[in-house]
Amino acid sequence: MTEQTYYTLKNGNKIPVVGFGTWQAENGEVAKQAVKSALEAGYRHIDTAMIYGNEASVGEAIKESGIAREELFITTKLWNKDHSYEKAKQAINDSLEKLNLDYLDLYLIHWPNPVDYREKWQQANADAWRAMEEAVEEGKIKNIGVSNFLPHHLKALEESATIQPVINQIYLNPSDQQKVIVDYCKNKGIVLEAYSPLGTGDIFKLKELEEIADSHNKTVAQVVLRWSLQKGFLPLPKSVTPSRIKENIELFDFELSEFDMGLIDALQGKAGQARNPDDVTF
Template identity: 65%
Template sequence: MSLKDTYTLSNGVEIPVVGFGTWQTPDGDVAESSVLAALNAGYRHIDTAAVYGNEASVGRAIAKSGVPREEIFLTTKLWNDAHSYEGAKKALEESMTKLGVDYLDLYLIHWPNPAAVRDSWQEANAEAWRAMEEAVEAGKIRAIGISNFLPHHLDELLKTAKIKPVVNQIYLNPSDAQEAVVAHNKKHDILSEAYSPLGTGKIFSVPELQTMADKYKKTVAQIVLRWSLQHGFLPLPKSVTESRIIENGQLFDFELSSEDMQAIDRLKGAAGEAPDPDTKAF
């Protein structure tokens, strides 16, 4: 396997098995240079979002890379201020303009229950989803999905969706493997994408993982990302350091034993847990 290997989503679209994340990457030279470094290192899956504020920089990096657009899998997301039919249509166009592209490979509802629509989130998601479905039919988006959705959020969306989500991007790492959410995703043939696969850095302070890294002669990050792949997840590691960007993609020349996979599974709570979308104040 390599960074160019893919999973096949339920709609037949192929998605590279590791993505390059850009959450918390500052707009401007930092975002542009890190995405360029990722593309140069062989990544072909780039993940951003409207709320990250760096779509324009991501777009410039893609344009400068020389990698043909059709070889790059590009994801962005609908933010909480646009959970309506018209809002989603406008937000999608704005994101595509900033990215400098005429289509997206994947577009996600970023958050299932924004504070502004907490009394009517079901309807708000259904209306945004309707706009996204129309964009699929118009050829503007190849696949649509969700992010941070718990089972009850997904169940409500499926009541009205004509096109079912192909991805649920969630906080997912050994500290919080979100077993119930992952199982519900699998039930509906939805791929679990792992944002913060390194626990926003907290995972590096877990001594058991350092011991395992020494055993395999790999970094802690490589151990945890390999764990994610062996569970069938799609990790989205983020870095702005070229050497780490390269290291985070070197995951295909070793395999964790079943015993070590189980040992990592037992690290729940060691480095934080997933946010609760029903109580966050945004």
């Protein structure tokens, strides 16, 4: 990064303002080389998940990079089948082993209402969260949070949580700005991580973005990621192409005007929206 900057979480810990996403990066050489390319490009924040199936490759890339562990911020996530106290404890240990790490910087509940726990999702999340809190006390995890949670999911969790979530990772880009949950999290001091910050492929077809990109001599991807940063979000762009990986972090040498930001804000609904977490079938 030309400018390594951090957000301060509400527990006082710091997190790099851009992360590298690894969803759909195939386990093996593809995922390993993508993460190595990201680390070489300057990323220090890597985001994976148990269900991505590539934790081992992410771990290999981290080890082979030679970068000091304390310089890195590594995230993984609890999958839907493990929403119980005992299963969550095991899942945390399994992820640490696959990643070949002594601790995780961030651990998230991946979805709030899995189909297997639909009749008792509140209790299931509370049980998993208790295991995560214990892992914090044991030094296995530095920060805990959630993903795809809406206000009613967070309110339920807050009732039993001793440690409150510091992150909510959600589908967030100009086409779905999720204002209700964004406002809720901002009021609670919860940092919003943006997965799929470039939306679906359709976002690259929007003429408004092409014009803004041309005016700054930047790409559409860089403009959309810069918008995310200026909104106070934490984008997690993903790619397995070294040139794009590098491009996606070159965001700190330009700024979007208020006019630009307004044009981008007006793209709500133009290129895909988030799925309802209470309707997922997994």
